[in-house]
Amino acid sequence: MINAITTSAEFKKMAKKALASIFLFILTYIFLVIFAIGLTVALGYIGYLLIEFYANWFTWIFGLVLLGVGSIVLIFVFKFIFTRIPEPERILVELKAAEEPVLFALIKDIANEVGTRLPKRVYLSPEVNAGVFYDSLFFSMFFPVRMNLQIGMGILNTHSKEELRAVLAHEFGHFSQRSVRLGSYVYSANKVLRNMLYENDNFERTLDVWGDIISYFKLAGVLAALVIKGMQSLLQKVYEILNVNYYALSREMEYHADAVATHVAGSRTVALSLLRLEIAESSLSMVHSYHESKIGQGLKPLNIYPNQYFAMNHFASLRRIEIQNGLPRMDIDQVWKSTGTRIVWIDPWATHPNIEDRIRRIKAFDIPAKAVSVDLAANLLTNKIALQEQLTTKIFEHHFIYSNAPELTDFQQFESDFLSHYEDMFFDERYYGYYQDRLPYYNFDPSILDSPVETEVSYEELFNEAGFIENQERSTLESDLQLLEEIKLEIGAIRSFSYDGQKYQTADCEGLISLVQESIEGIKEKIEQRDRLILDYFKRYALQFDQFEQWKENLMLFKEVAEATFSYQLVYLDLMNSSNFMTVQTPFDVIEEKMVLFIESENTFKLVLKAMLDNPVYKEELTAEQVNLFEKFLAEDWVYFDQNKYIEEDLDRFFAIIPVFRGLYYTICLNHKRSFLSYQSSLFPQRMVSLSA
Incomplete structure (x- = not known):
């Protein structure tokens, strides 16, 4: 069974560290409870002795202040028990096997292949994601509680059936990890720590109110705040250790789940499913922004998912990404095109490893795909359209308010208006995407417009793949430079990173920055040379079509x-x-x-x-x-x-x-x-x- 894939030594090491962090939290919390109780008893006893030694209004007030300090500290330690932190509300639609037999058959097949239990429930969510969760995190810490599976319609709508198989196999890889239960302990410990460190507004307001009613209580609050600040400093250190160690384990868990998915669906399929996520998320986000801009007009989409599918393929075309079998054909050998930079470092606060490292490990397995399916994953749903419309309704009811009953719009209305709405992003395709993320040539000497055309070049020499890649390369290099400058300034936070697949230390930043700057100057020179040739190209045809003065006027206005x-x-x-x-x-x-x-x-x-x-x-x-x-x-x-x-x-x-x-x-x-x-x-x-x- 796939479940038997051996966990790495690093995985076991991080699991032990996460477990040790939980014990550290427990010991720290027990220490603080004992300290708070001891402080309350000690201060109360000192106050009692003062009053017994010399009873007057001053010793009575001072004794009550001391008791108040201890009581406030004691309440602070236990206040998380009485504070409820609301869970984020999920937009979910539960799916039933009787209503969606094809999808559930796939889920059962993957669970059997992985060698894990079936999920307790299966839910559909509106986002581009998939995940597992417990109904009760509390009981999951002590008993073998079955997980629920959550599948995003944004994934079903942008992935093939075989890519969905890879996504679900990854999630079932989490089902099979006993260390996932550590997440429940960390989550509970985090709730306590976050409450004691950051959820203090109500606590402080209560102290202020009591201080206004009873003046001596204000002094007690000030003194208690000094003690609490010291306790929070200790808790902050524990909070960082707990999270850094758990996040490191979480990244290893992702690698392990990727390994499970790769053995189920093959290396290329898993890599493609990961790469597709970026463009699927950005297209759904842009469609959301578009529809949000229409709220003032009282317009609401009937179904947002055909719009996402259209936007994804349209933007893929603009990026010169080939559309194959109705989906963008992502290139697993050029991950930087998706991320926008060649720099990779481990963020200690990241729950997931970076996509480059994940794909590198996935490719290393070199497991061929076991099946090929080009059909859209959403077609697995028997009630696809009804479910998409239901989720769309829930999204707009949950996030947006309309002053009147909104008018529903369909895909045909969306398509033409969307292209018009984002017209600044869509230029004549004969430009070959050359001006997609940059301005036309403007920093030239105006005198060159009146000089003869120096060189005659063809359209094919100017607007082609090479020109498109030059602009993409320049954009990537500029992102690299910005990140290197940031890494250079944050030496304490980032100790090592990789650039273009090679490992570097932060001390190497200065040299790399110089190399990247040289590369930027070199690519700028190439682009400017192409820009000058393009200017001559259009000047030649403006003269030929007797439109030179009009073209020059338009160009000079844009330059200004x-x-x-x-x-x-x-x-x-x-x-x-x-x-x-x-x-x-x-x-x-x-x-x-x-x-x-x-x-x-x-x-x-x-x-x-x-x-x-x-x-x-x-x-x-x-x-x-x-x-x-x-x-x-x-x-x-x-x-x-x-x-x-x-x-x-x-x-x-x-x-x-x-x-x-x-x-x-x-x-x-x-x-x-x-x-x-x-x-x-x-x-x-x-x-x-x-x-x-």
């Missing part, structure tokens, strides 16, 4: 907007950096110093706003509400801090105008990008036909 956008971006970043001190606790003298620099940034910002209002290119894009907001800001001198106190009203106005400013210059730039590329695509030779994605 693009250059302004980057200058506005610098102003925005400077403003956010100079105002950052307002969002954190800062001493009064430091506030006064930083306020001087902030006012300088604000003055620059006001000059930019005035220039924007005076510029016809921007003013015609502004709404009356935005113009009024900007003019009011420019007309007054705002006072943000006075007499050691922030002026909240002025701060609220400032922090309200900043996102409007950023959203405005960003949106205007995208609008001009879309407008220019749309016009320029008309210059493609008339003999060219639209290329397939």
